[in-house]
Structure formats: C-alpha cells, structure tokens
Amino acid sequence: MMVLITYDVETATPEGRRRLRRIAKHCLNYxxxxxxxxxxxxxxxxxxxxxxxxxxxxxDPAKDSLxxxxxxxNWKKRVEHVGAKEGYDPEGVLLL
Amino acid sequence: MMVLITYDVETATPEGRRRLRRIAKHCLNYxxxxxxxxxxxxxxxxxxxxxxxxxxxxxDPAKDSLxxxxxxxNWKKRVEHVGAKEGYDPEGVLLL
Numbered sequence: 795m796m797v798l799i800t801y802d803v804e805t806a807t808p809e810g811r812r813r814l815r816r817i818a819k820h821c822l823n824y825x826x827x828x829x830x831x832x833x834x835x836x837x838x839x840x841x842x843x844x845x846x847x848x849x850x851x852x853x854d855p856a857k858d859s860l861x862x863x864x865x866x867x868n869w870k871k872r873v874e875h876v877g878a879k880e881g882y883d884p885e886g887v888l889l890l
Numbered sequence: 891m892m893v894l895i896t897y898d899v900e901t902a903t904p905e906g907r908r909r910l911r912r913i914a915k916h917c918l919n920y921x922x923x924x925x926x927x928x929x930x931x932x933x934x935x936x937x938x939x940x941x942x943x944x945x946x947x948x949x950d951p952a953k954d955s956l957x958x959x960x961x962x963x964n965w966k967k968r969v970e971h972v973g974a975k976e977g978y979d980p981e982g983v984l985l986l
Contacts (some may be wrong), residue, residue, distance in 0.1 A: 798959060800896060802925035802975065829955050832928075846972075855973040859925050862970040863894060863959065874958040876942075877951040881899065882920035 796869035797842060799849070801831040802859040809854075816852045817860075820845060829879070834865075892965035893938060893947070897927040898955040905950075912948045913956075916941060925975070930961075 801817050804810040818827060824845060825835035834866070835844060853860055865872055897913050900906040905920060914923055921931035933941060942958070949956055961968055 798894070799930045800925055802928070819937055828957060829896055832896045832898070832957070853973055858973050859975045860972040861924060861928070861971075863961065864968045864970075865959065865961075866968075872960045872962075874960075876946055876956040876958075877949055877954050879955045 795837065795839075795842070795867060796825075796865040797837055797845075798865055799833040799835060800861045800863070801833075801849075801853070802861075803831065803853075804857060805830075810857075813852055813854060813858065817849055820852065828875075834837050834869075834873075845877040867881045891933065891935075891938070891963060892921075892961040893933055893941075894959040894961055895928075895929045896957045896959070897945075897949070898957075899927065899949075901922050901926075902952060906953075909948055909950060909954065913945055916944045916948065925973075930965075930969075947986060 798823055801814065803814050803817075804869065805814060814831060817831075818833070821827065821833035821835055824837050824841060825833055827833050837844075849860060895917055897910065899910050901910060910927060913927075914929070917923065917929035917931055920937060921929055923929050931938075931941065945956060947955050960973075
C-alpha cells in the first residue's frame with residue numbers, strides 16, 4: 795500500500811535539519827521524496843510498522859509532527875502535482 | 891471529499907513566506923492547517939476546482955511545488971498523527 799508521510803520540523807536549526815535527513819533516509823528505503831518533507835512510501839503492513847518505529851525514534855515528539863496518510867492501492871489516481879520539482883532530488887540542496 | 895494539499899516553498903525568503911501565507915489563507919476557507927505547509931480541505935468538485943485556480947495563481951510554478959491527494963470520503967480512517975501540533979494553529983509563529 796502507498797503511505798504518504800508528511801514531516802513538520804524546524805529546519806532553521808541544525809538539529810531539525812539532521813532529524814529531517816534521518817527521517818528522509820528511512821523513507822527513501824521504501825519510496826520517494828516528493829517535497830522537502832513529504833514522502834511517498836510503498837510498504838506492506840509489516841514494513842509500515844517497522845518504518846513507523848524508526849521514524850518515531852528519530853523524531854522529536856515534543857517539537858515535530860509526523861502524519862501518515864494511507865492512500866491504499868489505487869493511489870495513483872488520487873495524486874495531482876503542479877509546479878516545480880516533480881521527482882524531488884533527495885541529494886539536492888536542502889531548503890533552509 | 892477530503893483533499894490533502896502539500897505545498898513546498900522556500901520559506902527563507904520574504905516572498906516565499908508571503909506565498910505560503912496566501913496559500914494558507916485560501917486553504918483555511920475550506921479546512922484546517924495540520925502542518926506548516928500541509929492542509930486538509932473538505933471540498934466538493936466545484937469548490938476544489940475554484941480552490942486549485944486560486945492556489946495556482948498564488949504559487950510560483952517555477953519555484954514551488956503543490957500536490958493534491960484526494961483522500962475521498964472515508965478519509966478519517968486513512969490518517970494517523972504522531973508528535974506535536976495536532977491541530978496546527980494558523981495564527982501561530984511561522985516556522986522559518
């Protein structure tokens with residue numbers, strides 16, 4: 795199933811940027827980065843559970859917000875993109 | 891239907907922050923801000939079309955990325971939240 799993961803973190807601090815890099819690294823094992831802090835991950839239920847555990851270990855729950863949207867199997871017809879950066883380059887310059 | 895809107899913009903610049911404020915203002919007519927640049931909007935097809943037109947006028951398509959995820963009617967069971975800021979305060983401090 796496709797899971798959309800949105801991560802809200804303070805990227806003005808080095809700690810926040812480091813958490814975002816780590817969150818991104820885990821998400822990229824299962825999918826792609828579509829915006830600076832938005833990831834589309836294709837996982838089965840076991841992988842999803844493992845991924846959640848990793849992300850929730852990396853995040854700072856007092857400061858950051860992590861949301862999961864289960865898009866199901868027919869997810870492609872549910873997504874529309876406008877503007878720059880379709881297919882976000884995870885190795886690109888991190889927006890500050 | 892519920893539409894999730896994710897907006898990727900360079901908030902290090904005053905222009906980017908202004909575009910985010912304007913995007914947020916339009917989205918808040920139809921729903922709530924759940925993260926700094928993530929909005930959940932409840933719209934019918936006509937409203938969705940109008941909202942898209944407004945957002946795509948405000949955005950800078952060369953710099954910003956705007957994604958729409960159609961979550962359908964049973965959207966509540968598709969969403970999970972972890973960490974801070976459930977129910978983002980749109981009048982709160984803008985994260986830079």
